[in-house]
Structures are given as C-alpha cells and as structure tokens.
Amino acid sequence: MAGTLAEKVWDAHLVRRGANGEPDLLYIDLHLVHEVTSPQAFEGLRLAGRPVRRPDLTIATEDHNTPTLDIDLPIADLTSRTQIETLRANAREFGVRLHSLGDADQGIVHQVGPQLGLTMPGLTVVCGDSHTSTHGAFGALAFGIGTSEVEHVLATQTLPLAPFKTMAITVNGQLPPGATSKDIILAIIAKIGTGGGQGYVLEYRGEAIRSLSMEARMTICNMSIEAGARAGMIAPDETTFEYLKGRPHAPEGADWDAAVEYWRTLRTDDDATFDAEVVLEAADLEPFVTWGTNPGQGLPLSANVPVPAQIADENERVAAERALEYMGLEPGTPLRDIAVDTVFIGSCTNGRIEDLRSVAKVLQGRTKADGVRVLVVPSSARVRLQAEAEGLDVIFKEFGAEWRNAGCSMCLGMNPDQLAPGERAASTSNRNFEGRQGKGGRTHLVSPLVAAATAVRGTLSSVADLDLPDGVDLTTFDGSPLAPLAEPSLV
Amino acid sequence: MEKFTTHTGVGVPLRRSNVDTDQIIPAVYLKRITRTGFEDALFAAWRGDPSFVLNQDAYKTGSVLVAGPDFGTGSSREHAVWALKDYGFKVVLASRFADIFRGNSGKQGLVAGIVAQEDVELLWKVLETKPGTEVTVDLEHRTAQADDVTVPFQIDDYTRWRLMEGLDDIGLTLSHEEDIAAFEAQREPWRPRTLPAKHLPTVPVEPARPVRA
Numbered sequence: 001m002a003g004t005l006a007e008k009v010w011d012a013h014l015v016r017r018g019a020n021g022e023p024d025l026l027y028i029d030l031h032l033v034h035e036v037t038s039p040q041a042f043e044g045l046r047l048a049g050r051p052v053r054r055p056d057l058t059i060a061t062e063d064h065n066t067p068t069l070d071i072d073l074p075i076a077d078l079t080s081r082t083q084i085e086t087l088r089a090n091a092r093e094f095g096v097r098l099h100s101l102g103d104a105d106q107g108i109v110h111q112v113g114p115q116l117g118l119t120m121p122g123l124t125v126v127c128g129d130s131h132t133s134t135h136g137a138f139g140a141l142a143f144g145i146g147t148s149e150v151e152h153v154l155a156t157q158t159l160p161l162a163p164f165k166t167m168a169i170t171v172n173g174q175l176p177p178g179a180t181s182k183d184i185i186l187a188i189i190a191k192i193g194t195g196g197g198q199g200y201v202l203e204y205r206g207e208a209i210r211s212l213s214m215e216a217r218m219t220i221c222n223m224s225i226e227a228g229a230r231a232g233m234i235a236p237d238e239t240t241f242e243y244l245k246g247r248p249h250a251p252e253g254a255d256w257d258a259a260v261e262y263w264r265t266l267r268t269d270d271d272a273t274f275d276a277e278v279v280l281e282a283a284d285l286e287p288f289v290t291w292g293t294n295p296g297q298g299l300p301l302s303a304n305v306p307v308p309a310q311i312a313d314e315n316e317r318v319a320a321e322r323a324l325e326y327m328g329l330e331p332g333t334p335l336r337d338i339a340v341d342t343v344f345i346g347s348c349t350n351g352r353i354e355d356l357r358s359v360a361k362v363l364q365g366r367t368k369a370d371g372v373r374v375l376v377v378p379s380s381a382r383v384r385l386q387a388e389a390e391g392l393d394v395i396f397k398e399f400g401a402e403w404r405n406a407g408c409s410m411c412l413g414m415n416p417d418q419l420a421p422g423e424r425a426a427s428t429s430n431r432n433f434e435g436r437q438g439k440g441g442r443t444h445l446v447s448p449l450v451a452a453a454t455a456v457r458g459t460l461s462s463v464a465d466l467d468l469p470d471g472v473d474l475t476t477f478d479g480s481p482l483a484p485l486a487e488p489s490l491v
Numbered sequence: 492m493e494k495f496t497t498h499t500g501v502g503v504p505l506r507r508s509n510v511d512t513d514q515i516i517p518a519v520y521l522k523r524i525t526r527t528g529f530e531d532a533l534f535a536a537w538r539g540d541p542s543f544v545l546n547q548d549a550y551k552t553g554s555v556l557v558a559g560p561d562f563g564t565g566s567s568r569e570h571a572v573w574a575l576k577d578y579g580f581k582v583v584l585a586s587r588f589a590d591i592f593r594g595n596s597g598k599q600g601l602v603a604g605i606v607a608q609e610d611v612e613l614l615w616k617v618l619e620t621k622p623g624t625e626v627t628v629d630l631e632h633r634t635a636q637a638d639d640v641t642v643p644f645q646i647d648d649y650t651r652w653r654l655m656e657g658l659d660d661i662g663l664t665l666s667h668e669e670d671i672a673a674f675e676a677q678r679e680p681w682r683p684r685t686l687p688a689k690h691l692p693t694v695p696v697e698p699a700r701p702v703r704a
Contacts, residue, residue, distance in 0.1 A: 015667065015670050015671055015674045016667055016670045018649075021647075021648040021649050021652075022649055023649055025664060025667060025670070025671075027671070027674050027675075027678075029682055029683070030683060030685075036521050036522070036568075037521075037567065037568065037569065039524035040524070040525070040526040040569075043524075043526070044526075048661070050661075055685075055686060056684045056685055056686040057683075057684065057685060058685060059685040064518075064521075065522060077522075079522035079523065080522055082522070082524060083522050083523075083524055086524045097685050097686055097688050104690075104691070105690065105691075116689070116690075117683070118683045118685060120681075120682075120683060123682065123683070128567060128569075129566075129567055130565065130566050130567040130591060132567075143591075144567035144591055145567060145591070145594075146567055146568075146569035146572070146591060146594060146595035146598060147526075147569040147570075147595075148569060148595065148598035148599060148660070149594070149595075149598065151661065152660055152661050152664065155661050155664075155665070156661060156664045156665060156671065157671065157675075158664055158671055160660060160663070160664060162647060162649070194509055194561055194564050195560065195561040195564070195587050195589075198561075198587060198588075198589065198590055199590060225565075225591075226565075228561070228564065228589060228590070229590075230590050230591060248689035248690055248691060249683045249684075249685075249689055251680075251681040251683075255680050255681040256681070258679065258680075258681055259679075259681035262679070262681075294509045294511065294564070315508050315559065315560065316508075318506075318508075319507075319508050319509060322507075382691070412513075412518045412566075413518060413519075414518045414519065414521065414522065431511075431513065431565060431566075433511045433513040433514065433565060434513070434514060434536065435513060435514075435517055435536050436513050436518070439517070439536060
C-alpha cells in the first residue's frame, strides 16, 4: 500500500498494533537525554526498581543549564549545579553515556546526535525536549516527549502513541538572495499558525527544500513544533548520506550499503495521500522577523508592525494588542526602524557551523553598532572548535561580539545569559514567548543573516541593507572551511 | 495515579489564547529535581499582576481552568502539568491544546478536555458574571457543567479509560515484554548504538575568555 515517509517509519517500528482504540506501541531507536527533563524520570525508575532497558540506545549531554563562560569553574548557580550533578550521578548509576561540560562532544542535545552520526534516516528519535523535531531533517521520526514518557522510554525503549495525521508542506522554486531556511520556516508558521500543525507530522518537500544543506534542513524541522506539530520530516537523499558518511557512529562497510539501500526507500510514494497540504513559493520569500510574542506573529522585514484595530478576529486582535504592549511597539512602525539592545546568535535552531560561517561572512571587517551586545554561542563544543579552526572566532571578537562556550544559553535563559527587563533582542533562536529569554525581555526571531546585519546597524536589518559587493553568496555553503582571509574583502 | 470519574470545583476563566508553557511555568523553575512543589511557579510572571485572575479571591481556590485556544504550546516541559496539578487544578478545558501538553496531562491525571470555542465563551460568561461558580466535570459522560450551562468535551477513549482506571503506562507496556523482545531480536545491524562510544579524536576544550569588563 502506498504510504507517506512518516507512515513508513512508523510502520517499521510497530512492536504491537493497538486494538480497540489502544495506541500503537512503537520501538524507539535513539533516546537523547539532558539534565532538565530527566531527574524525575530516573527517580521514578529508582523508586520502581527498574533499570534502563537499553543504555546502548541512550545518550545524555548537559546543555540547558550550562554556563557559557568560566566552564572550568564550579557552576555558580546552586540549583543549576545540583541539576547537572544529578544527571552525572544518574548517568553513572544507570550506565548511560554522558557528555559533560568540558567534553568536546558536549553541546545542545540536537547538535550532539547529528554530529556523532547517531541521528540517521528511518529512526525513531525521542528526547524530553520539544525541539527533537530537528532530527526529522534526516528522515527520522523524531519528537519531543514529557518526563513521564522519558521514564517510559528509559524503562521499556518503547512508547505508546496515538496515530497522527500527515501534512505536506511543499516549497517550490529557489530562495532569493538574503533569504534562508529560517525565513522559510518563519513564513510557514505565520501562514498556518502556532496551532496549524497540531496532530500532524509535517513533511517538507519541493525544490527549495531539496536544495538546502543538511544544517539548513535541521533549522526548518527544528521549528515544526512552533507550528504545533510534534514532528517534521524531510526525505533523505544524497545530501543526507553525504553528511552522515564517515561520522563516528555512521554505519560502515556492508552495514552502510544495506542502510543506504533501505534509506533510499524512505520517501513518500507518488500515489500516497496527505491529510493536508500547504504550498509556498520560495521566490516570494524575504527575510522574516517576528513582531509579537508567539512565533506565528511574524512578517517580512519590509513590513510594518501590525495595527490591531485592523484585525477582524477578536481573539487575534486581543492577542496582538497584548503582544504589542509587551513588546513595547507602536502599531504601524516599520520593522526596520526597531532598534535592538542585544543580538543572540546560537541555539539548536541556528547555532551550527554553517550559521556561524554565514554570520562571519557578514561581520568580517566591520564593527558592531554602538551599545549593542552581541553574543555568539556555538551549538556544541565541537562546533566551537571547528569555528576556531576556521578563524571565525577572530572575526567575531574583532567585530566586538562575545564568543562563548556551547549550550542553549540565551535561547531560554536558564543559565546566566539572559535579557534584562525591557531589553530587546534579535535572536536566531526559536521562541519569542513573553519572558523566554529573561523576565520582561523582548525577542524578535530572525535568521543568522538578519541577526548579523542587525548587529552591524543596530536596527532590524537584512544583508541587503549593507553595502555588500555583488556576487557574495551568503546562503549556500559547501561545508569546506571558509578560509576567511582568502575571501574578497566585504568592505 | 488516582482514578478520575467526576470532579467539582471553582472554575477559572483564563481569557488568553496561546498560553505557552513558558507562561505556565518559566524556565527558571525547571532547575528543580523534584516532581512536586511547583505551585508557586504556576503562571509566575502573571501572578505578579494584581488583576490576574488567580489573584482574585473568588478564583484563588480554582480547580477547573477554562482557557483560550492553543493552550500549552511550546516546550515539552511536563513541569507545566505538575505546576497546574500542584496548584490544585484537576481539569483544563480549551478549544485546542498543544499535542505534547495534552499527552503529558494524560500521563499525570490532569484532564485536558477539548471544548468548542463557542462553548468556552459560554463557560467564560458564567464564570465571569458569577465569580466562584463551580464547574462539574464528568469524565464518563464527557460533560462540563457550570450553573445552567452544560457543554460536551472531547477526550480520546484510551486516555479517558486510563484516567478512569488510574492506570500506569509503564506497567501496561511491560506486560508486552515478549513483543518488545521479539522486535529487538530482528532490528537491523546498521541501527546506531551509543555504546561503545565512538569519537572523533579527542581535543582539549579551552574555556571561552571571560567577558571584558
């Protein structure tokens, strides 16, 4: 029978099909663990006298609470330190592999899986973190779970799951210069809303998606949850195989061949049907920014802050009024006139090496706008080392940015990297919720290129606002070192 | 888990849409390693505002929350459900819930009932005109009643059954041990294992320089 990509992966993991309205029981190939959503799950195991069923399918890292400065010192915040130490004790007790602060493979959990080659097509991947959808970029069925489910997977390596619906999101054509995969996903969320994906697994397809690098695809799948969908997927192709080959945990020899042969079958059949379909034209997209307090409240950078009085739907109007009040914005203000205090470049959405390279390309030879704080936080220690090997850190520091250690950092402000009340940020992260980046903090979600241009000018900007020479390609990356000094000077 | 059949308690109208889990419980409260004691964290930012609904005497003891659409969006933190439960809520009613939040609720014995938006408006009207009105939630018949308004709500059959029986998921799954073991026996060798650990060459990690003052 014809099937979609998501249905194929689902069916390949059926331990037991539910009867009489029971959910299906699915096997989980890879369980990623971090310090925030796991302590109560391990405690549950301990109380019930249960072991971790498959430590060899489980991996843990420290990311949400970790400081990005002084990582060689004890963590100053006592509750953060306790939570990290609890994870270390649990990992020891239950035999779970852990990448601790200071380890080259420590970093945001959604970077650690892919960079080690553990994330692969056709897997089921779960983690007590909603941005687990990131791993769907490889053609895995990957989704966030709550702590009760973390305990369930630790104990049984399975999850009971109710069936989902499927939604195709087709992005035709090619992105114009200056627009990135972040702008694609922000435009999708603005179009279908923060609840538009509820109950669905999204599958991103079309020419624009196919031509994206693995890392750019991860950015899109990462924010599926911001559209309400637990998971987003992209069918694996040569780009995927190329990314995986040779990574530490990628299959080798005959296993690799068998895997690739199977992975090539992981695509939606031509005669399969989706429960819903959405189509976007990439050529119509431009850099997108959010103006409000949920990720669906976004507009092209060339637009103005909305005027709530012109919004017909009462709930939406009230939400817009509240959002503008919180954000301290006047209706009708051009988005380009909004001045920021902080630029945050990082997170599981946009803290990977390609993001840092594109930012460095824009920042090279420039200095930051007066009074703006610029934070660059790589998504993992390995990414940080790679960036340093390419000399990107020097560009950031000469620009006036702070070059930090890896972690979730200001994306959610669980560590000391936070916005002060009223402080405004352009952020490459994924959520602009009230208080997300610090109590009273105001967040505009942007792409790395918009973040970089904003850091130069001090107001929300795109690279088109900078005097860049013609022919500088900022949106595609070949994965090779940037060799910054060999590039034509951008100034 | 305690069995749930019916519950009667003060209804709290929360006239907001897109109540994300960062609003239900801000990230700073997630550093705790316990599963209880989160009542102070519930809606922490909003509770600083004297006009917030839970700061009004009539609603303080509420246990049935009636919220706008897209409740529980964002982060997967189960702490959001723990905070609602620790405060005393037994039921949340809204026209749409984020998937992960709804799943977490089911695991923790918090009823997340889907009510049509026009029925939410009816409940809001009763609860706002007569603050302190109790709502009776009947899980067996899937209805919520406040004063003279009775509205139906949806909850999937399986979750409803588990809540009414007070069943623990892990125990249920472990009763299928044979199926799990049979599945494991036929998994392909290319599927990844985290152990033994494989790495790129080990590299010393230098800490970032402290920020210049």
